[in-house]
Amino acid sequence: MENLSPMMQQYFAIKEKHKDHILFFRLGDFYEMFYDDAVVASRELELTLTGKVCGQEERAPMCGVPYHACDVYISRLIKKGYKVAICEQMENPALAKGVVKREVIRVVTPGTLIESNMLAEDANNYIACILCDTKGWGLACADISTGQVFVSQFAASGQEDVINELSRYNPSEIIFNEGVLDQTAVTKFMKEKLHCLADLCDNEKFEPAVAEQLIVRHFSRELQDLGLQDKPISVRVLGALLSYLYETQQKGLERITGINCVNAEQYMVLDMTARRNLELTQTMRTGEKRGTLLWVLDKTKTAMGKRLMRSFLDKPLVNPAIINKRLNAVEELYNDLMLRCDLTEQLSGIFDLERLMTRVIYGSASPREYKSLEYTCRALPQLKARLADCRSQYLQEIERTLDPLEDLCELIGRAIVDEPPAALKDGGVIKEGFSEELDSLRSLVHNTKQILVEIESAEKEKTGIKNLKIGYNRVFGYYIEVTKSNLNLVPETYIRKQTLANCERYITQELKELEEKILTAGDRIATLEAETFEQVRVKVSAELHRVQATASAVASLDVFCSLATVASNNGYCRPDVNLSDEIVIREGRHPVVEQLMGGAPFVANDTALNRSDHMIAIITGPNMAGKSTYMRQTALIVLMAQIGSFVPAASASIGIVDGIYTRVGASDDLASGQSTFMVEMTEVAQIMREATSRSLLILDEIGRGTSTFDGMSIARAVIEYIADKRHIGAKTLFATHYHELTVLEDEIPGVQNYNIACKKRGEDITFLRRIVPGGADDSYGIEVSRLAGVPDWIIKRARQVLNQLEEGRTVSPAKKKPATEQGSSQISFEAIVPSEVEETLRKTDVNTLTPIEALNKLYEMKELLKE
Known part of the structure; x- marks a missing residue:
């Protein structure tokens, strides 16, 4: 180390504290990386790898990126799973004595992003912390770009609960204690399903006393005021998460002002399998938004509304009072077209208040983002006024909560020019009239010639020297030039500076001070603009609570307007959400499939389920006939009702369900060596463990992944287990090809047979898509194969085999046409089928x-x- 240059010694001292991070080391206009960091960055970012002399025999590997474009490169590294430590120059290099002072101002990780160009505007970006020990589980999730924090704790047996909650938040980064390493289901879920960055966290951060002290200091409130007095595990996991954020962020964490203590019983259980099968936010095949329930419902106009709509889908409610409160708001907007249109138009001009405020607090908001904040504030009074006459409780609460923020609007309007530059360093940010000193300096710079002319005129009049003039050169600066014939008129206050052949040059104290002001005006203007901009930032930051409350109100209003718009455009009805055990849907439709049909009519179907005489519906019928669509639409209608949305049906009465569990389709899980059947049975086992009598089960083709008799036996046993109220007793839609199971209608109370109506004429088959009582009389497998384009020879041969099996005969082998001579008309009658x-x-x-x-x-x- 002693042979290294002073700058490289400084680099290694900082790098020692950030061994696991790629260190962006500021050198002038570049962030440079050295040694292993440079090798990694050059490979991942496709940068040229160079070298730097650093006092050793070999040049240090080095690469760099321009500091003004670093976000693009940091984003690419983050997406590849790296953490980046940003080491900034903490003093002006021109004024520094020796090595410029440098410090790491922030560590950027996948879960701590705040930059708008690195984040999806319609989704939260969570970092999660997990704690597992003998006393139970703790989970804390934070989105520092919006300031939201959610905390949960579970019993020691709550491993599945933790997995379900993680699937809700889908964090991009997870930290955890050593106890989690022994929980293979959770670690496997993180690795194979979430694909997020996961790191072990120091045990000291989870110490109860350390965690409590940090929480109390951060929120300036006692645990009981935060609702944590009887949640020791939540305290420990939240304290560890805050500790990690303080280590990586250094500043800006005042953005986190409160927490949400989540009780798992507040929301419907939706595990990752159900989310995937129901295609709530992304399709199974492509992972896109189009073709999902979110795609249908999300007609929001603001980024805050888009994130809240996604949150609604992730967390359907189980409290009918809150659900009906939402439905009342949607219904009022649904019935009042003018109100809805006015609100939608006004919402279109509102920017992302939540993330704007985060960047303001971090000090990274650009002048243009402040103007975005101002434009949003300008729209708020009109929005608030339009809500004044609303009658539903939720809309009234939104109107009361919505702060017009007129003082912030006025402050930013006075302080920042109407069309500011992209960055503060570009200058010209502060509006004229806001700072008297700044205006004076700008006037001096812009009117230097005029000021000098005025001084020259004043000196001529004062001295009587008519040919006196003011000039400038780089050696002496500004000077007063007097011809030798007028030297007798020169005042004593003039200081001789230079003698020339025909004249003398002088300076005065006033001119010297003016010169100093003019020469330093540029730097002083930049400094003063930065100071003034910081004063504005501090004043805006101080109003965080007001802005956050308004942002939440705007997001809720946006979601309600969106749900009302979708309901009106698509012909949805208001569901009756209650505490009964019934699900009764008349003329229900699949919300997504209906929108993808391009205007073609959708065949609506009824659904009637309860826990007595219609507990389990066994649905038979051919593939492609619509069984899966029907079952999914029932689940989606229930879910939509429980988020507070109108539903695609003529009418619907929805008894609250505490969870939707699905077993729809399966594929080989080759990564973990599991076959289709193993995946299927694993999912069935999980459903049997977790489902309750208040759940809704969607089971499609249980047992198809093994032999016919094994599969049928398993399917029957599953139905019997669900139907037994001592085990589950839950409302269930059960699709199957095992026609033998239709006998259960007469053997098990609560089991009813249904089938998909088909019309068959000869070899032609038409799916009517209508669900009717009774079991199917045929699986129509061969007809479906023909529709799918299977070769005719196979279709003929399949029919031949089917006839032989149905008649109880042994299946004869397929016969081949014997080879014949060229042009022979001999026919082998044995080969004819x-x-x-x-x-x-x-x-x-x-x-x-x-x-x-x-x-x-x-x-x-x-x-x-x-x-």
């Missing part, structure tokens, strides 16, 4: 044909003979 014409004739019931259908059938058979 029934022709399509014969099959069509055999299958046709002439007694059911109308005259026109009979003619069409004849025409069809003639065409087959031509082929």
